[in-house]
Amino acid sequence: MSKHHFIKIKDWIFDPSTKTLFKDDASDESVSLENKQCLLLQFLIENHSQVVNRDQLIETVWFGRIVEELTINAVVSRLRKVLGGDKNDYIKTHPKIGYSLVCEVKFIEKEIIEPETIKVTSKENDQLNNINSAKAYPIKLFAVISALAILLVLIFNLISNSTNIENKKMTNDNIPRFEPPVPLTYLEGHEFNPAISPNKNLLAFVHKKTETANMQVIVKNINSNKVVSLDPSRYTASPTWSSNGEYLYYQEYLNKKCLIKRTKITQALTFSDPQIITSCGNLISISPLTIKNNWLYFSYSESHKQPLRIKRMHLISKQQETLTSPTIKDLGDYSFSLNFDGSKIAFIRSTSSNYNLMYLDLLSGEVKVLKKLNHAAYYVDWSPSDDLIIYIDAKESLKAINIHNLKERLLYQSSEKIFSPKVISNNEVLLSFGDPFTKNVKSLNLMSIEPKMNDLITSSFDDFGATSYQNEKHNLIAFISNRSGEKQIWLSDNNELSQLTHFTDNNLIADDLRFSDDGNSLIFTKNQQLLLIHINEKETIALTKTPLLAKNAIWACNNHNTVFTSIYDKGNWDLFKINTLTLNKTKLLTSIESIRGDCSNNTYYINQTFNNDIYKLNSNLEIIKNKIVSLNKPHSSSLKWQVNANQIYNLNTDTKKLYKIHLLTQEKTLMISFDNYVYDFSISNEKLIFNSRTLHNTYIAKVPIKIL
Known part of the structure; x- marks a missing residue:
């Protein structure tokens, strides 16, 4: 149980660490469990579909204390009342034997494996040496950390040199030379989150004219330079195209509700009346949308007190699934991208001001931390290869990280701030330039x-x-x-x-x-x-x-x-x-x-x-x-x-x-x-x-x- 963060129990998401049940729908409903209810539910989950008897419950839930049959029955009854439904929808009674959990159980995430990264600079060593000796780190630890730091630097230099030789044109001074960017947008204000149509004729992006203005989804015909806003009076964001380029999906925030909508767009930039697809919660969001194999992927949160989770909805059957559930109640999983065949998700998780670059294998359910980021990252994308995730580091470098060996390669270095990478092909990427x-x-x-x-x-x-x-x-x-x-x-x-x-x-x-x-x-x-x-x-x-x-x-x-x-x-x-x-x-x-x-x-x-x-x-x-x-x-x-x-x-x-x-x-x-x-x-x-x-x-x- 300790290896799993959240567990889906039919219509509920169970968080053992906080003893809380959350409704897995668009509501804000959550229930805090009593300690005995939580222990009982955990034990039933661990023995899913198996009958557990009274002695097992006493040993695990009551830690071997002698309790009456009525006491056990009362805890089971209260837990059933919390879960709702009919009597045997969740917990089935086996007369004179015990109980079993018979509903659907799904572990949303497997154990997170975090690669260790240790960085200590000489100045930070000097600062640490000033700490009271009773509280300072042992000298041997400093030696180990220093050795690791030197090793990491050597490895980084080897990777960087290899990357430069293999991937970049070099000047006589051995400095990488990058091709200049080709601007595609020219509006006054902040422009980001580009999405290009499959035929590469239409560019959708988010525009914010002034600090107090709403974010707006803008669509531009690249050939004619015609630019049209979806609805200037409303807050819209996160554009993405259907696989055939016929529809543009986007998020709209109205009356404190986040909605995902779609509109049919022609090459002449005429729009059909928007259609509501589903809810994306109750928060203003610029989290991306993605469509793969008739599944719509999006980030979702019911309130400021709940982290963003990645969900998906089947556009035909309307079936919805929760894919990730961060354990610390913070911003959560707010940015993501799917690989080419839709089997893996790269995403950024914010947990209490820490940012981790992660990926989820949808087939196995495995979730891994690929890299701890020392900056606030906003968008990631996959390369056409299933092995490389594209992201921007703290030095305004566009990089690719291999999900298997964690090796990184420099793709582009900018002298100004860059963000919102969107890979078009192995040879082109869209980026936003400038400090917002x-x-x-x-x-x-x-x-x-x-x-x-x-x-x-x-x-x-x-x-x-x-x-x-x-x-x-x-x-x-x-x-x-x-x-x-x-x-x-x-x-x-x-x-x-x-x-x-x-x-x-x-x-x-x-x-x-x-x-x-x-x-x-x-x-x-x-x-x-x-x-x-x-x-x-x-x-x-x-x-x-x-x-x-x-x-x-x-x-x-x-x-x-x-x-x-x-x-x-x-x-x-x-x-x-x-x-x-x-x-x-x-x-x-x-x-x-x-x-x-x-x-x-x-x-x-x-x-x-x-x-x-x-x-x-x-x-x-x-x-x-x-x-x-x-x-x-x-x-x-x-x-x-x-x-x-x-x-x-x-x-x-x-x-x-x-x-x-x-x-x-x-x-x-x-x-x-x-x-x-x-x-x-x-x-x-x-x-x-x-x-x-x-x-x-x-x-x-x-x-x-x-x-x-």
Whole structure:
């Protein structure tokens, strides 16, 4: 059982790690099982179609304790009631013998096998050497890691050299030379996710004219350059063509529902009335669609609290199947591609800010992690060969990875950002070119009578994730920026800039920086691990280590040696207290998504993983049962809500509005509406500090490559 993540039980999806049943349909229905119900169901699944007797149940479910027959009957009865249906639809009673599970059982995923990758740079070694010796890694481990790192570098160099000789034209300086891209689109705004018709005459793609505009599916006749939008008034995305090129399938988001539709398109770009095919859940989505052998493949989620899963529907029989089920409740499986014969799926899985390139064999059910990515990847595609998956790495390199031996080959290198690869043949690929956004930091002074937005950190680079600290001598602002070429943490001290970090695998630095109350230390998460920087010494200490994952950390009020954070361990996010001196961890509460502190009143507030309600903690850090307020949408990130001076601030990214709610009177007030897109914020020194972004122009181009 431990080798399987989710189990399909007739009309339900069972998650043993969270003791939860989810309806395998378009509803949001889910049920949390009691402990005994969960143990009983697991045991019946392990013995599917076999009769288990009373003694076996007592030994496994009640751990050998003596229990009455009525007790066993009551647990079975309650489990039957949860599952629904007729009495013997799921669990059949065999009088005077026992019970058996008789319904359909299907293990959706097999055990994930993750290749180990270890990277330690010299600068990171120096940082680790500064950790207290009682907590540092053994010297032998450093030697092993260093040897592995050197070996990996040598292997990479050999592969790179081989790739260059075999696949690329070389200049006299031995530098790969790539053919220039041929632009196909020219609209003002952001253009991505290309899909070319089978006859290669029509190009469908997604266009976003401004930051506040809806995404639109556009269709262009490549020969005549005529361009038509499906429906300018609606949010549409994810175009894909039927195998004969007669129909265009796409996703539409309307009234908080995601629908998959199709329309018949002529070469003259006339469209038939759209037809609804199925639901893709309740979330705005740019996840791709694919059609193979009369099956429509798509990503699906019922709510923000559930990860995206890959499903498929047979276009003739309307039969639907769930193909993947990520275990950690995060973004999930949001991007995928099918190979030529439809037997394998390549996909990207986001689990708590980690990104894995994976593939699923539909015939065997095997799921494998091919590569851990140190950046947020968005699209993948298959080459015409069944062995190669095409993706874009953190260095803007288009690469092919072999699913059998995991060897990689460089196909194309760009000097600007590239994304949305779509392979046309072994010799051509479509790519989107250009950086879609520039990020900057703005602030709003809470002490002003009429608060207004001001620029805090702006440049031609991406600047985000800022936090501030101020006293009589210092005005500190810490923020994340790529101004040195890679994302690093920077410090502005009275407008004098310095670089605090020098990471090499830094693309997953989260925008959750926090100063301690004395301004001497800074906490943040990188690759979902909680780290601390002593600013004066520029010393970095790991507060958590793999396999633990951490998020939404804050400092304890008036205490610069204690941190609160949510840690993922054994299938759940729990609230922990960490002593930054001893590194001791203490579990405080279970199922906690995030915690915020109102240090002006020395109080803390939390929201749980299974609802949108905010609760107050008492002086013993126990939950006070009556909720304080219910937010209007789920918030997996604590950067969507903050608390200060008895006010809770709630950012609604859909409406681009910031509200404040008085925690004593429950009065709700609109503070500000944003002209540009603001996606996260924090509070420090009586300032709201916002992460903002501005849309840039991008274009889709055809690029000559050589895959084989």
